[in-house]
Amino acid sequence: MPPAIEVTDLRKSYGDVEAVRGVSFNVERGEVFGLLGPNGAGKTTTVEILEGYRRRSAGEVRVLGQDPESRDRRLQERVGIVLQSCGFYPRATVREAVEHFAKAYTRPRDPAETIALVGLDEKADARTKELSGGQRRRLDLALALVGDPELVFLDEPTTGFDPAARRTAWGVVRRLKELDKTVLLTTHYLDEAQELADRVAIVKSGRIVAEGPPAQLGPGSAHYRVSYLSEGRRVEHQTDDPTELLHRLTRDALARGERLEGLEVARPTLEEVYLELTHEADSV
């Protein structure tokens, strides 16, 4: 089976401004893939091309094997979209909205079950204008899932959420993964990418500057930190080769007949990698 999403040398220009400058990546079926980057990096433009909202300037794009530019109804049946900001019918209830959107699909998910999936059961009969920001976002998710899509696009799904609402939203994304859905997620929250994504691509100024599982993402220039307590003060070393450093430190300590109190080895966090990479890309 081909990957859920294939992007090859994608480019998009608005007049003289090149928002996306040669992006390539694949998203495998069943994978949660995160596009991570600062505002204006080209994440949303990329996703909106994949969703079929925008035409690309150059490059190849396949979504579930089809070209999204065709706006084929059969493709749209298989894709669920959560946009960054988008309205509802203010006077429809949650139940009415979900039931109405379900009608556009050949094999929808049960509307009541979809409402329960996103945790809106208690608000099912509330009008959409009465919902809080977090509840509206959950309704966004319900409307994207009611078609029972194979692939779900989530564009900054938790921007503006309080911590509790974020946890709930993260739970829903994990649930999607359990249901074997493919998810393409954009976010500028590092912890969100780290928490949810199987793989992330860091996007900066319209280009991908790093790609991989968040835990293994390019330690390249970001260093492991090894620290321990010496005479009550924490001493920290940075290294690209923690094995060698640890061996040396412990050997020396043993030779002196000391213990390395409070020894810690820290892998570079995604945040460090991210800051380093986006900074680097800045100076290119």
Next chain:
Amino acid sequence: MSVVGLAWEQFRFERKLFWRNPSAAFFNFLLPILLLVLIAAAFAGDDDELDVLVPGVAGMGVLATTFTALAFNLTLLRDEGVLKRVRGTPMPPGAYLAGLIGSAAVNAFLQVAVVVVIGNVAYGVDWPNDPLLLALFTGLGVVCFAALGVAFSHAIPNEDAAPAYTNAVFLPLIFISGVFYSADELPEALKAIAEALPLKHLIDGLSEAIVGGGGDAATAAAVVAAWAAVGIVLAVRFFRWE
């Protein structure tokens, strides 16, 4: 579900929500009726004036329920991102718009019926002379002003500007097109503008159908149909989903 089935579902959804919006119900139904009643009170007993007023308010009703309502609602739906959301689903765009416009058309027919009934029951204006012609002109007016309403929504920059833009067309148009008094009494320049625009001709057609009296229905129909064609081309050519 077929495209027709989905258009029907969208239509039913729009109908259900329409009555939950008191301000839309007011502008679409109560305001034209209020104007009819108040102005008819001023003209009480003057049959000639009432014969002008009833078709005039019926024409204004078609304008309000289609042109104004669609220009306003589409701007709102576009600005709020509802159109973009719908565009991301398998709902065919044509089915969606057909449901939306169909709902406006129902309001237009209801409005014309209510005005004709009030005109007869309260003010003794005769029942329509030619009901079939009345239905035809109402239908033609709906197509024309619905298309122009969709087209005009493309020119409205955002939802905050929508009331100003729609009223900037609606108010002058009803005053020069002979809604409340015969347009024959207007200065020549305004008469020429009204002649070029579709509302006066729609009212002429409705007048011929309701009270009779020698209007040139064929010319009226031709002008409204020509504007309908212009409206459809502009509505389709410049449609924006976001």
